[in-house]
Amino acid sequence: MPDHDPTRAQTASSEVVRDINRRIVLNLVRKRHPISRADLARLSGLQRSTISLIIEQLIEENWVIEGPTGRLPRGRRPTFLRLNDERVIIGVDIRPTQTTVALADANGKFTSQEVIPTPGDPKTATDGLIEAIQRIIAGCRRKKIEGIGISLPGRFNQGAGRLVFAPNLNWREFDLATPIVKATGLEVELENAANACVLAAMWFDRMEECRNFVVVTVSEGIGTGILANGQLVRGLTGMAGEFGHVPLDHDGPECGCGSRGCWEVYASNRAALRYYFESGPAGDNLSFVDLLSRADHGDARAVKAVETMAHYLGRGMRMIVAGLAPERIIVVGDLTRAWHRFGPVIEAEVQDQVLPGGCAPRLVPAHEDGMARLRGTIALVLQKHFSV
């Protein structure tokens, strides 16, 4: 007798059909609200009767609510539908120096926000984070909290929630999820910061028609998030996207990861500051944003440092262009504030090496950097219910 295969293919039944269509309808409401049942039928291709049944179910489950009635040149007035903003999600963005905790509704609209410092010790950080989360929870009585999404500059075991690699955070292996689950009773989803940016772009930037793009986050280090065939590429251990730690020159300067000459050693914010310091005297405690403003005020050495960084950014992106042929590369980080300096240099470097028949990806700076990761954490929680 053959063994009963636990990893058997997912068979389908009537309920699966409803689940698929329910998710499609729910997503349409999310993206096109306010919208009537009739429009949902037209957009989805489902019958009006089917839409009515699905909406009835979604209203019962408190996902959707009826709004005002619309006006038309003729005929019965449509009832507008929208997502119930009593369903909220807590988003957390952990960065090396500060952590943001925020509350958003299912539309991705933030209603409250708090910034706390990020201590160097993960235990202390977790305690402070839990307190901030509980302040947020206290602030939203009556609303239904769907879960907590957390973005951070590191990698961890999918499922377990144990941090395994966070060089720029300087945290050792640590279980971040369990204490928060215990303290709040809510579901917690962790995601790498670059991957969170991918989710944010997919969910809130009307990028659903673009199924192959890469997000490159540039700050202390360089992270990349990959969307291939409309799906986030996490790889076996959740470690996919570490292009920042591919060596461009094996004799180059040492990197925090233990290797030498990694891409991020040449093209991160830190790298630009290093170029600047190496080229002559500079004040203490200069930040990357300071460097950008010095470049804009005519400091030739600052301009040179920034352009060198841009040059290496483009050079590293060749890996991504050649290997993945994405439709777009979205650049996230403080450097987007000086895109007039970076854009042309990166673009030229990438264009230089497009293969015959290939086609250079559109290079897009992501503005409002801060929100990208945070909105990604909201998508992280929502996708369980919404993604088709």
Next chain:
Amino acid sequence: MPDHDPTRAQTASSEVVRDINRRIVLNLVRKRHPISRADLARLSGLQRSTISLIIEQLIEENWVIEGPTGRLPRGRRPTFLRLNDERVIIGVDIRPTQTTVALADANGKFTSQEVIPTPGDPKTATDGLIEAIQRIIAGCRRKKIEGIGISLPGRFNQGAGRLVFAPNLNWREFDLATPIVKATGLEVELENAANACVLAAMWFDRMEECRNFVVVTVSEGIGTGILANGQLVRGLTGMAGEFGHVPLDHDGPECGCGSRGCWEVYASNRAALRYYFESGPAGDNLSFVDLLSRADHGDARAVKAVETMAHYLGRGMRMIVAGLAPERIIVVGDLTRAWHRFGPVIEAEVQDQVLPGGCAPRLVPAHEDGMARLRGTIALVLQKHFSV
């Protein structure tokens, strides 16, 4: 009125349910044949009644046939089912020097095969290929030919079937698919050679539980095929996987692609021969296989050349390991015949740079190289009907 979105999400109905389950059952028959209806029910989790109905439909459609009855210690004898081998597929593997045309049944078993030279001119090559295909067609009367799958070392527009990049074939832009469709009336599917190897591994090497792996093909050049989340990554223009043309050293030797110092300049078969020639005198017309045998016969310079190639292979694979974190890397090419030389060197180079928390992929040499691509072309045609 909102526009009717042509790219609307795929809604589901009862027929979709049947289609999904039909594909699951068809795949189980393919992978576990001979198999009884009762075992299919156990493996799939579907009811026996449902299996009976689906099998009835598959038998009517000539996909499945009943075979002999089995024996059990007790009870009614099961009727074994298997794929109908009257359904056949033509597979074509185009290589720089020779082209293989073969006929296989739905199980991937080849029943006839023919090897013809590959002319340098694409027009002549197509004519010769069509003749060979028609000889194969003539040889299989009564059988139903599902389509033609073609693997070649190059890239092309998905859909259109126009070659756009085939440096090692030295063919310019050329429409390969249309003449064959016109001559035979059969559907033609093109695929890059490395991607064909990915399909072969997925379909015929019991790799379906491994949803993230990369195939690296090493011959005149280096090609890579990427499977992420169980799906082939083709990228926007079908150009994904050209890691072979990422420069390791911008001042390195020129590459056929127009750039300098590409990975394949350092780690292809050609590269090993170059290392050998550069290190001293050598006979004319030495092939890579000759080089391997010289190494095995104690030629120290040959050993050195081979090890240098292996070293650079490993170095380039770091891009893949860091960027995609695959579970396995499957190596295809003549070098697998001397895996005792390559394996350890590549493995050491890759291990050297595994990030904390990461996990090095299993490095697997693919044997019977010739068949890998050819079997991939069969999968290429089958996946339309089989893939879930």
Next chain:
DNA sequence: CCGATATAGTTTGAATCGGAAACAATCCCG
């Protein structure tokens, strides 16, 4: 004011499908 027309949303009946359980067929063994 009233009917024609148009649009939104609901109700109803048919068709498809999988699930559950009963049933029929077949085999081994004592």
Next chain:
DNA sequence: CGGGATTGTTTCCGATTCAAACTATATCGG
């Protein structure tokens, strides 16, 4: 030759979508 076990089929039910009829409600023209 009957009991138990196993395979495969039949029958009925519930879930779902679809198609079309139906209801509700708006505008417009006379």
